[in-house]
Amino acid sequence: MKMKKILALLCALAMVFTLAACGGGDDVADDNTDGDPAGDEVTMKAVTLGDVSIDLPDFFGEPQETSSGALGVAGPESSVTVAGPVEMDITLDMWSEEFAEASLEGLFGATYTDLTLISFQGPADFDGTPGVVLAFGGTNSKGVERVVYNVYLYNEDQGDYVVSYMRSLENAQIDESMDAAIVGSITLA
Secondary structure (H helix, E strand, O other): OHHHHHHHHHHHHHHHHHHHHHOOOOOOOOOOOOOOHHHOOOOEEEEEEOOEEEEEEOOOOOOEEOOOOOEEEEEOOEEEEEEEEEOOOOOHHHOOHHHHHHHHHHHHOOOOEEEEEEEEEEEEEEOOEEEEEEEEEEEOOOOOEEEEEEEEEOOOOOOEEEEEEEEEOOOOOOOHHHHHHHHHOOEEO
16 A cells, blocks of 8 residues: 555656646757757756755756645756655665666656666765665657656655656757766755
8 A cells, every 4th residue: 555655656746747847947048059068058056945955057947836745946848846755665775777667667657658767776875865866768748758867865864755857858958967967966955
């Protein structure tokens, strides 16, 4: 029963994350005609979403509460959603690359098709907080290919948090190196 609750929560987060991204943010003007994000200087800013801090490009908007009670912030063709504290029934030691791959359809199949595990990292250290990074690709109901990073933070004192960062695969302002900087900046206050 508890597993069903956590799966329902994770599916709801995936839907919130997708909805935020679909309507998220106006396109930022890009003078770089070749679409290379490295050609434009991007300034990062620290954004606080509840108890979670994350560095995001300055073209992301202001944090807002979503209809599900999570906190989110949107950028062009991208968004971040934080849910927590929550009680996850999937413990840190249960995660493995095989478990992550086997869970993709059950966790995100209602929102995405063509699901592919891009990478898995766990256990990972987020400035002293243990966690897991699950990155996958998929196509949403509008036919947009997305890259999604779900970060599961485990903290006995504060509770557990789920941070979902996503962007369209064709996003001209964000590339893989910025993905790594964003995900790597996540900390729990």
